[in-house]
Amino acid sequence: xxxxxxxxxxxxxxxxxxxxxxxxxxxxxxxxxxxxxxxxxxxxxxxxxxxxxxxxxxxxxxxxxxxxxxxxxxxxxxxxxxxxxxxxxxxxxxxxxxxxxxxxxxxxxxxxxxxxxxxxxxxxxxxxxxxxxxxxxxxxxxxxxxxxxxxxxxxxxxxxxxxxxxxxxxxxxxxxxxxxxxxxxxxxxxxxxxxx
Amino acid sequence: xxxxxxxxxxxxxxxxxxxxxxxxxxxxxxxxxxxxxxxxxxxxxxxxxxxxxxxxxxxxxxxxxxxxxxxxxxxxxxxxxxxxxxxxxxxxxxxxxxxxxxxxxxxxxxxxxxxxxxxxxxxxxxxxxxxxxxxxxxxxxxxxxxxxxxxxxxxxxxxxxxxxxxxxxxxxxxxxxxxxxxxxxxxxxxxxxxxx
DNA sequence: GTCTATATTTCGATAGAC
DNA sequence: GTCTATCGAAATATAGAC
Numbered sequence: 001x002x003x004x005x006x007x008x009x010x011x012x013x014x015x016x017x018x019x020x021x022x023x024x025x026x027x028x029x030x031x032x033x034x035x036x037x038x039x040x041x042x043x044x045x046x047x048x049x050x051x052x053x054x055x056x057x058x059x060x061x062x063x064x065x066x067x068x069x070x071x072x073x074x075x076x077x078x079x080x081x082x083x084x085x086x087x088x089x090x091x092x093x094x095x096x097x098x099x100x101x102x103x104x105x106x107x108x109x110x111x112x113x114x115x116x117x118x119x120x121x122x123x124x125x126x127x128x129x130x131x132x133x134x135x136x137x138x139x140x141x142x143x144x145x146x147x148x149x150x151x152x153x154x155x156x157x158x159x160x161x162x163x164x165x166x167x168x169x170x171x172x173x174x175x176x177x178x179x180x181x182x183x184x185x186x187x188x189x190x191x192x193x194x195x196x
Numbered sequence: 197x198x199x200x201x202x203x204x205x206x207x208x209x210x211x212x213x214x215x216x217x218x219x220x221x222x223x224x225x226x227x228x229x230x231x232x233x234x235x236x237x238x239x240x241x242x243x244x245x246x247x248x249x250x251x252x253x254x255x256x257x258x259x260x261x262x263x264x265x266x267x268x269x270x271x272x273x274x275x276x277x278x279x280x281x282x283x284x285x286x287x288x289x290x291x292x293x294x295x296x297x298x299x300x301x302x303x304x305x306x307x308x309x310x311x312x313x314x315x316x317x318x319x320x321x322x323x324x325x326x327x328x329x330x331x332x333x334x335x336x337x338x339x340x341x342x343x344x345x346x347x348x349x350x351x352x353x354x355x356x357x358x359x360x361x362x363x364x365x366x367x368x369x370x371x372x373x374x375x376x377x378x379x380x381x382x383x384x385x386x387x388x389x390x391x392x
Numbered sequence: 393g394t395c396t397a398t399a400t401t402t403c404g405a406t407a408g409a410c
Numbered sequence: 411g412t413c414t415a416t417c418g419a420a421a422t423a424t425a426g427a428c
Contacts, residue, residue, distance in 0.1 A: 006393080022305030024220030027421065040424085041394045049422065108302045109218025129362075137364040147376050150362065151355045155384075158350045163343060166325075168333040172343070180343050187383050188351075202411080223403065236406085237412045245404065 007045045010035060011055050019103050023053055023110040053107075054114055057125065060100045063093045068131075077140045080189055083149060087156040087185055088178075094160055095174045102161045144191065152185045203241045206231060207251050215299050219249055219306040249303075250310055253321065256296045259289045264327075273336045279345060280385055283352040284378055290356050291370045298357045340387065348381045 004012070013034050017026045028049055032039040046052045067089035070082050094101050104111055111125050132153075136146050159181055163172070187193075200208070209230050213222045224245055228235040242248050263285035266278055290297050300307055307321045328349075332342050355377055359368070383389075 022220070022309075024218070025305070025309070028423090029421080037394060038396080039422090040396080043423070044393060047423095106304045108304075109221070113218075113221070133362050133364055136359075136362045143368055143372070144376050146363070147355070147359060147368070147373060148380060150359050151351045151377065151380050154350045154354045154358060155347045158354055159343070159347045162350060163332075163346050166329050166332045166346065167342070168329055172339055176339070177343060180340050181347065183387070184344060184347050184384055187387075188380055191379070191383075224405090225403080233412060234414080235404085236414080239405070240411055243405095 007055075010042065010045055010052065011059070014052050015056055015099055015103060018053070018056070018107065019099060023103075023107045050110075050114065053110060056100065056103060057111060057114055060097070060104055061128075063097055063100070064090055067093065071135070077138050078135060080145075083135075084152075084185060084189055087152055088182055091156050091160065091178055091181060094157070095178065098161055098164060101157070102165075105158070105161065148188055148191060152188045155181060155185050155188060203251075206238065206241055206248065207255070210248050211252055211295055211299060214249070214252070214303065215295060219299075219303045246310065249306060252296065252299060253307060253310055256293070256300055257324075259293055259296070260286055263289065267331070273334050274331060276341075276385055279331075280348075280381060283348055283381055284374075287352050287356065287374055287377060290353070291374065294357055294360060297353070298361075301354070301357065344384055344387060348384045351377060351381050351384060 010031070014026075014031055017031050017034065020026070021030075028039050028042055031052075032042055035042075042052075046055070067086050070086045070089060071078055114125050136150055138146065141149070160177060163177065206227070210222075210227055213227050213230065216222075217226075224235045224238055227248075228238055231238075238248075242251070263282050266282040266285060267274055310321050332346055334342070337345070356373060359373065
């Protein structure tokens, strides 16, 4: 049952390596060494180095695919409630896949270069960015409200990995963190509910 | 008056180039081309490529040097008020130097490799990280309070550049953004002041 | 699926003239 | 302070045997 394909094991190892050295400074030679075979063998499983990164990007893509639906099946513009539910869903999945998101953050420059070589389905990075740009430009929200939506986004996507990196005492309970950040995001998104 | 030294103009151009392509994928050849001279000339001004990045890092370092003092001249552990003042001061300086912070974020992997080659004064990156780790491990705060401090940090340091990248209508007034995010951070830092 | 080569390219860096 | 020319290293990628 614990049998992962070689391809998946390469991605696992690549995730660790890319996190340690950064994508650009990690060499396929070292990745191959860690896998126990040679560089050329990697090219049997992946056509290029950036395809390995793309493989990891797709893993993350599939993680937020479902939460993303929470923003979809509204007919009108997105509601604050839907957005909050989306962020909470992301938070949960991030905690279970912290390294994947950390990679994405630390190697944003490399991620941005992932292009669409195929036809319709891209899996690229700029697709998500375009979507975010549209979301945060929703004219039915005030400027302040939109700023708050971005702030909540920042809390959801960067706080968890920062916290686990910076707290000297190991990781806190995931449920505790999620609950607390859920409160924070709720507060951030709804300015009216605070006293004066 | 508008006379910047060649060294400074190289740093200006490097900031733009590194932002576009990422530090690792930007070549000194292209940087030299943009400057209007050759690669070798760069080596007259900087001993190595990473020294150019270090130059940009030092620019940012000098920006937060003064806000950092707000955390220093307390005798006891840091107060929430001092921390909030620090974040607000950073926010202000970030807005005036957005690109510098964006570079730092997008090339975190490369920044982490900036080492200390000299003696006492480093200007390295891990110095700040160590400081942050210490701050967020302050035992006089509860776990939730510390989490909130990290969240406020995320709001201060990532929201402004995200906002100016994602809002389709150009940049909002800096003062408006700063005021709004100041409110948000205040809210985030002080859980007690909200109704249930 | 993995191996041993090797091709190819690109880049950082140096030497020395002007 | 900027140039030409070149070195040497390292990395991606390919060809073809097993």
